Structure formats: C-alpha cells, structure tokens
Amino acid sequence: MIVLENVSKVFETKKGRVEAVKDVNLHVKKGEIHGVIGYSGAGKSTLIRCVNLLEKPTTGKVFINGEEITSLNSGKLAEKRKHIGMIFQGFNLLKTATVYDNIAIPLKLIGLNKTEVENRVKKYLDIVGLSEKVNSYPSQLSGGQKQRVAIARALSQEPEILLSDEATSALDPETTDSILDLLLKINIELGITILLITHEMNVIQKICDYVYVMENGDIVEQGSAIDLFTKPERETTKKFLNTIAQRKLSPSLINQLQGTGSVLRLTFVGESTGQPLLAAVSKQFDVSPNILTANIIELKNGIVGNIVIHLEGDQKHIRDSLQFLKEKGVGVEELEG
Structure with missing residues (x-):
C-alpha cells in the first residue's frame, strides 16, 4: 500500500546542509496501522510529508498502491492525493466556518454536487460522533471535538490511506484515548490504512500493528509492536518503553x-x-x-x-x-x- 525506497530529504539552510531523513525504507501493508515514533527533531514530520509529497524527497522513491508517485506530474499527483487523507496536531479548521462548512468546502472544491456534499458531511460526522455539532463553530468545540471534525474532513474525501501527524499530542490523556479508539474504528470498519507519527508510546501501544523507531533521520529499529515491547534493542526504544512500562530502577x-x-x-x-x-x-x-x-x-x-x-x-x-x-x-x- 505504502512503500518508501531509500528515501532521503536534505534541506539547504543558512547554517548548512541538514539531512532530515536518511535513506529510509518503509512498507505499510493494506489495512494495517503503522507508527513512527521518535523524539523531537528525529525527522518524523518530514518523513510523513514525503509520503504524499508535501515534501519531495531529495532521493528515493515513494509508491502508493504499486504506483511510483515521485515521478508523477503535478496534475496526476493531485489526483493521487485525493486518495490520501491527512490529519494534524493543530486541527487546521477555518475559524469563521461552521463544522458543516469545514467539511463541505473541500468537497465543493473538488466538484461534488450539493446532494453528495450533504450526504458525505452527514455520514462522516455520524462516524466521528459529532452529528449534533453540525452548525457549531470551532470556538465552541473542545480540542477532542476539533480533532474529530478534522478526521471527518479527511474521511469525507474517502481516502484509502490516512496520515496522522502527531494528531493526539495536543490532547489530554482521556481525549487521546477516545481519538485512538476512533482511529481503530476507522481502520476496522472502513478498511483504511493508517500511517502515524508520534512521540507518545501509549499511541503505539494502543493501535499499532508495526512500529518504526526514528532517530536523527534514521530508522534505527523496527518490528511488530509485540516484538518491540518484548525485545527492544536500541537505547532509544528502551527509553520510550520506560515512559509507560515501569521498567526503570535506580x-x-x-x-x-x-x-x-x-x-x-x-x-x-x-x-x-x-x-x-x-x-x-x-x-x-x-x-x-x-x-x-x-x-x-x-x-x-x-x-x-x-x-x-x-x-x-x-x-x-x-x-x-x-x-x-x-x-x-x-x-x-x-x-x-
């Protein structure tokens, strides 16, 4: 479903050359939830933005459903992106638009008729449990409700893949759990493949099938969630486990x-x-x-x-x-x- 082959991303800055992602290989199978975990500055956000080419890799190839998208022209790439939804830590909602319009406006921009727009808004607000907030404004919503609107907006374009960029890191623990439950529901009921990045081990624990540990632009360890929780090899992985597993003694x-x-x-x-x-x-x-x-x-x-x-x-x-x-x-x- 998602394949990255030897993907690297280099930024040229005033201070010099920055290798944000270094020769990463990654393979997410259809219907699975994969997580990339790492500390701030590890290169996670750059990596996930390379998947839909919001950041074009300096070297390497990205495949979606077997098609290399790094070689597509802008028109074909835009068409491919319709099948890739994305949610962010900051929600990115229009403050002056209602919940309905936050979901409807992108649908109108891709040319859907009024009836189809209404049907999709209703369907996906129901899935995220916010049907009663259809006429509310973002300022009237909690953080968790705002993220649910953002998820409904991403789902309304009916993607095959959902990318999550630290989608729960601004939320309290209880709200985080509810959003993770929602992502699991989406994965199971809609069959959507999910790739997420996080610095929270409880996110990996709750919903991921497979995990990549990222450090200084490299994938330093990877494996099934059970393998990483039972047989961590790298010190970075062990540090993350110490945050939830009461593993560390003085x-x-x-x-x-x-x-x-x-x-x-x-x-x-x-x-x-x-x-x-x-x-x-x-x-x-x-x-x-x-x-x-x-x-x-x-x-x-x-x-x-x-x-x-x-x-x-x-x-x-x-x-x-x-x-x-x-x-x-x-x-x-x-x-x-």
Whole structure:
C-alpha cells in the first residue's frame, strides 16, 4: 500500500546542509496501522510529508498502491492525493466556518454536487460522533471535538490511506484515548490504512500493528509492536518503553540488591502471561524471587507482562531457574547498576 525506497530529504539552510531523513525504507501493508515514533527533531514530520509529497524527497522513491508517485506530474499527483487523507496536531479548521462548512468546502472544491456534499458531511460526522455539532463553530468545540471534525474532513474525501501527524499530542490523556479508539474504528470498519507519527508510546501501544523507531533521520529499529515491547534493542526504544512500562530502577538500588542475588527483568507474552512461573521457580530451584515492579501492557494484538525481580539464591540455582524460564518462553534480562 505504502512503500518508501531509500528515501532521503536534505534541506539547504543558512547554517548548512541538514539531512532530515536518511535513506529510509518503509512498507505499510493494506489495512494495517503503522507508527513512527521518535523524539523531537528525529525527522518524523518530514518523513510523513514525503509520503504524499508535501515534501519531495531529495532521493528515493515513494509508491502508493504499486504506483511510483515521485515521478508523477503535478496534475496526476493531485489526483493521487485525493486518495490520501491527512490529519494534524493543530486541527487546521477555518475559524469563521461552521463544522458543516469545514467539511463541505473541500468537497465543493473538488466538484461534488450539493446532494453528495450533504450526504458525505452527514455520514462522516455520524462516524466521528459529532452529528449534533453540525452548525457549531470551532470556538465552541473542545480540542477532542476539533480533532474529530478534522478526521471527518479527511474521511469525507474517502481516502484509502490516512496520515496522522502527531494528531493526539495536543490532547489530554482521556481525549487521546477516545481519538485512538476512533482511529481503530476507522481502520476496522472502513478498511483504511493508517500511517502515524508520534512521540507518545501509549499511541503505539494502543493501535499499532508495526512500529518504526526514528532517530536523527534514521530508522534505527523496527518490528511488530509485540516484538518491540518484548525485545527492544536500541537505547532509544528502551527509553520510550520506560515512559509507560515501569521498567526503570535506580542504579543505586540495583547495585545494593546485586550483592545478595540477581536483579532481572522478565518479559511474559502469549501463553506465559497466564502461568504461575515464579511460584514454580521457587519450588523447583530453591530460589526466592522478590517482585520489585510489575505491570501488564495491553497491545492491539496481544498482551505483554513485565516483572522486575530480585532473585536470591545459590548462583547455580539461579542459572538453572533462568534456563527454565527461557524454555517457557519468558524473556530474561539481567539489569546492571
């Protein structure tokens, strides 16, 4: 559905050459939700704007539904963009226009007749749950309602792809959850493929099938959401996980506990989440697990459990117990101070 091949974007500034995106390869399958996460300045916004050529790549190719759009002329590109909707952090609503007109005006500009415009406005306001706000103005809406209007406007052109540029970062946590629920509904019920960028790990957690971690213009790690939550490799990925997973312990505490055993992070996924494996370890190997932190993360396509323990006992018994846990499908990581 969306393929980026060796895409780079370079800006020439007064201070010199800036490589915002560096040789990125990305493949979003039809009907999936993919997320790009990174800190401010990582190149996320530039990358997503390369997908619909709001920013034309310096090098590389962009394919939509198998067609290379980087080689299209302006007329054909404009036609292709009709199938790509986009929502932004800032909503971009006309302040002096009603909710109805904010959705209707773009439809009129592409030549739809009055009846079709009315039908689409009604249909997509109903989908986003704002039918009763049709005659309201943006100043009369909450932040979440404004974003719903922006989503309805993007959907009204009936795209196959929806791009989301930090669409929830200006919203409070409860409103963010409601918008993410809406995006999931859109993906499932309308079959729309979604590519989003974010710096919020809870966004990735809730709706993404596949994740790209971006740093200094590069994709430094990628994989299914479950893979990244259970087996993060890069330090940037681990830092993002620490924001939601209660994974981080102070080095001083780890050093203190290491004198009487090992400090371990255990990651449970799939069937292992429902088994009393720590109780089994305690009975079989004469070790004493002390739970320091624990949580369960519900992802779009599975559940991941994280437990940080202090495991006391003879070193041989500890090694045997860790081997037992690994054989049961538990991820084991020894933490250092």
